[in-house]
Amino acid sequence: NAGVTQTPKFQVLKTGQSMTLQCAQDMNHEYMSWYRQDPGMGLRLIHYSVGAGITDQGEVPNGYNVSRSTTEDFPLRLLSAAPSQTSVYFCASRPPLGRGETQYFGPGTRLLVL
């Protein structure tokens, strides 16, 4: 298994540009989530999904959209990037209930918005 993969690893955007951060897992995990980590801070939950077709907001959802059309993929969209969205973004997934309760994190995407 490749685990949780994220692309791209690095991205530079100009204010107002849009982009999609990709997250995929090949472990058939139902639960997936997106976090952001600002310098010197812990991770904060942006959006999460308990399965295909179901998404919900986390702690800091403003400025981000998500969708979950398949079990494997959970993309995060920035419709109009702002400098405040400069951060490191981590995607995580978790096995189905009863088969393990640990969330596994991807390697992260480092985003700079100018």
Added chain:
Amino acid sequence: DAKTTQPTSMDCAEGRAANLPCNHSTISGNEYVYWYRQIHSQGPQYIIHGLKNNETNEMASLIITEDRKSSTLILPHATLRDTAVYYCIVREFTYNTDKLIFGTGTRLQVFP
């Protein structure tokens, strides 16, 4: 807001036990205590978790007080590779939600 408080930083000599404390005085009865660590800027790595009882695995031990208001992560024989930021996390877990509430963590420096 984070439900846990941890010291900002700690030092530990290589080969000695590292004891990392965490306060979670507002934890509710069905919330678990999780520990993750983050080496450099990599994705957080799971270490251990518990609800009421003390737990041990190949990486660490977790001691939870009887009132569940605090816990201690123990790395029995710290190595240089254990240098990282350690997060004590309260997990809000129901069938439809699974939120890891991160604080700012403890930066552990293991020295030779």
